[in-house]
Amino acid sequence: MGFPGTWMTESESVVYRVVPKCACSTIGQIMFYSDHGEFFDGDIHDAKSGMHKWAFEESHGPITENVESQRSYAFTCVRNPYTRILSSFFDKICGIQRNGRRYRGNLVPLLIQKYGIEVGGDDGKQEFDQIASFRRFLLFARDTIRWRKPMDPDIHWSAMSGHVSTFIANGGRYDKIFWTEDFNGGMQEVLDNIETPFEVDLNQIPRFNESEGHGPKRAHPVEDYFDDLSMHLVYEIYKRDFDLFKYDFENPGNKMPIGEIDLDEVHAKLGD
Known part of the structure; x- marks a missing residue:
């Protein structure tokens, strides 16, 4: 099974489990920038170099080694269902x-x-x-x-918990799961916990919403x-996404979470 949907910077500063439709284009570009001091020219999903991705055969070794030894800070990002x-x-x-x-x-x-x-x-x-x-x-x-x-x-409408769980089931552990609805707060916490070749100022980062205008x-x-x-x-x-990531099922108009994500609970329930 391995670690599908997992990206890692070439410097191995950070590991990210992609969850589709949850700011993954922006997160990927931030990771790319943090290693190279510039953004990838195009949609980061099309980048064939400059970053480790599980989709590339040659990235399997480095990602597996890193994730299994929990060497780098690992995170993902979720969104209101x-x-x-x-x-x-x-x-x-x-x-x-x-x-x-x-x-x-x-x-x-x-x-x-x-x-x-x-x-x-x-x-x-x-x-x-x-x-x-x-x-x-x-x-x-x-x-x-x-x-x-x-x-x-x-992948774009299958449950987030399914994406998040493969990383755990194969021996990975998340240090942080944050919400797209508090993107800057969550992403800043990730950046505060890692050392990157290039400094990232979140206030200067554009939003790479590749689906906008489609x-x-x-x-x-x-x-x-x-x-x-x-x-x-x-x-x-x-149901699992609402429960684990603390979103409000009762009110579709409230996109904000109503509790804190409990990482121990996520690992326990998705690690089966």
Whole structure:
């Protein structure tokens, strides 16, 4: 199994477990900058050098050695499940991707046909009933996670706890898990605990939101997308995420956490 989704700076100053849709582009660029004194030119997910990534064969050794010996500070970042699944819908389902095509080829036509979803036309720019389409997408996301039909769940809407757990299950331990909703506070704590070749001033770091502009803008407040049934589906999919990362299930309009993350609890419950 190894450590899928794990990135590490070349200097081995820090180890990060990527959780999709949780500020991973910005975090990756901060890591790159901290080693090289400049940002990667392009989407950090496309970087083939300058950083260790589990996706590269040659990075397996250094990452495994580091993580198993818990040599470097290790962290990850999570996000409110309500806003994360909404973001996945607008970016991945309604949006045109950076290659100029729809995400995963035939996925959107399948959703239109089987679930009656609208996505704003060929370019994602036309008016459509965002709330009705999103709720139908939620049914699809639940089907992929619960029954792996009509396809396996996608990394962008599978539960955060699933991503976070692989790192623990294979011998890693997190020193910090922080929230995107308090990004500067959490990221600063990480930086305070590591030595980097180049100093990072968080106030000077742009936000690398690679998904922005891909799809239509959200037309309503978050809570408008979730009726009782939608909330039930979200809880069915993300119960562990709400519990472990201390988000407010009762109020989709409250994106802020309602408690502190207990790292011992996370390791105990996700280390099975």
